Amino acid sequence: MSAEAVWLFLAEHWLALLAVICLLLLSAFFSGSEAALTATSRARMHTLESNGDRRAGLVNRLIERRDRLVGTLLLGNNLVIILATSLTTSLLIGLVGNFAVLVATISMTVLLVLFCEVLPKSWAIASPDRFALAVAPMVRRFVAVAGPVSALINGIVRRLLNLSGVNVSSDRPMLSAQEELRGAVDLLHREGAVVKADRDRLGGVLDLGELEVSDIMIHRTAMQAVNAEEPPEVCVREILGSPFTRLPLWRGSTDNIIGVVHSKDLQRALAEPGVEPHTIDIVRIAQKPWFVPDTTNLKDQLNAFLRRKLHLAIVVDEYGQVQGLVTLEDILEEIVGDIADEHDLDIQGVRQEADGSIVVDGSVPIRDLNRALDWSLPDEEATTVAGLVIHEAKSIPEERQAFTFYGKRFTVMKRVKNRITKLRIRPAESESAGL
Incomplete structure (x- = not known):
């Protein structure tokens, strides 16, 4: 066919060609809108809506029913693609005859992939929020018209999937x-x-909602407390010499906590006329102890601390036995990290060695070690590093025993009775390289 015939053909069918171009533009619009509205930030849209952006409100209402939105956009996109392909094929029949279907398939595939899929979706993903805000008013009108048809199609699909044993009726997210x-x-x-x-x-x-008090409490073996049966002057010296402002008070045994002494209350009592350290009644100035179960999660415990306006609680197990104590500061440290002041003891329990290994006290919490060194040791089954080694070894290791798990080599350096008190940790790769 000559060039003159081609131009004559185009002049006669310019309206159909214009329709194909418009349909391709509509396909690009649907593809870009789908990519932008599914990738947009809901938090960003919420902020913009709170600041008065009406288009952000439209975006939020559209993505609330994401399945309906995507179904409607796919419906519109498929309709315009099918119509554009049909028009192109009918036009090419008069131009290339029997090769019309082949030429239409190849040309439309190239046009659709480049200009109706890759280009608009790449543009939308590059700036999804801005793209979503721009197309939201037009998409809302289309969803209002074609939404019922999309809902009918979604209902049919859900019914077919249910008959196949796939339950999609409950719209539950896979991740919380x-x-x-x-x-x-x-x-x-x-x-x-x-x-x-x-x-x-x-x-x-x-x-906070996943951790329990037992995960962060100061264990009873490390808990500093005052014996109420000691002479008053000894108790006063112990309380004022302690780095802690609040100390539990026990009588008879450490399981019998009868109060909590605040150093400020003690100083205030000592400042009263005629009161001497050897005559003061420690029990009288002690506050009533507050006992909490060791299974209380930290979120509830934090709220309880704030509600009661207290800073220390005694942790007990299901049998009422004292397991340790927890403070408001312990919970806050789970959020902001270690809170140190000029009275804190400089005992971190973690030391970096020159050979690259880490020497750790067995009582160091796994979470603290992970946070300090950016590790990812599991803390579901054990709270401390020593507890993790015992859990993985299924026994209480002897000194100099070594274990490799979670990409680390753990060597027991010191054991006191049944307690692992010091370990050396190094990467398992470096340990293998040194053999």
Whole structure:
């Protein structure tokens, strides 16, 4: 066919060609809108809506029913693609005859992939929020018209899937909101948008509902307490010489906690006329102890501390036996990290050696070690590093015994009776390289 005949053909069918171009533009619009509205940030849209952006409100209402939105956009996209392909094929029949179907298939595939899929979706994903705000008013009108048809199609699909044994009637997300937020923070940290300290603080807030008091409490073996049966002057000296402002008071045995002494209350009592250290009644100035179960989660315990306006609680097990104590500061440290002041003891329990290994006290909490060294040792079955080694070894190891798990080599350096008090940890790769 000559060039003159081609131009004559195009002049006669310009309206159909214009229709095909418009249909391709509509397909690009549907593809880009789908990509933008499914990738847009709901948190960002909520913020913009709160600031008065009406288009952000439209976006939020559209993505509330994401299945209906996507179904409607796919319906519109498929309709315009089929119509555009049919028109193109009918036009090419008069131009190339029997080769019309082949030429139409190849040309439409190239046009659809490049200009109706890759280009608009790449543009939308590059700036999903801005793209979503721009297309939301037009998409809302289309959803209002074609939404019922999409809902009917979704209902048929759900019924067919239910008959096949696939239950999609309950719209339950695979990840909870906390898991999604944690994953987003971890991703932003790996990309460099969130520093490690901020990631740890956000993770600490999210973990409060998953951790129990027993995970962070000061164990009874490390708990400093005052014996009420000691002479008053000894008790006064012990309380005022302690780095802690609150100390439990016990009588008979450490399981019998009868009060909590605040150093300020003691100083106030000593300042009264005629009161001497050897005459003071420690029990009288002690506050009533507050006992909490060791299974209480940290979120509830934090709220209880704030509600009662107390800073210390005695932790007991299901039999009422004292297991340790927990303070408001212990919970806050799970969020903001270690809170140190000029009176804190400089005992961290973690020491970096020149050979790259880490010497750790057995009582160091796994969570603290993970936070300090950016490790990911599991803390579901054990709270301390020693507890993790015992759990993995299924026994109480002897000194100099070594174990490899979770990519680390743990060597028991010191054991006192049945307690592992010091360990050396090094990467398992470096240990293998040295053999």
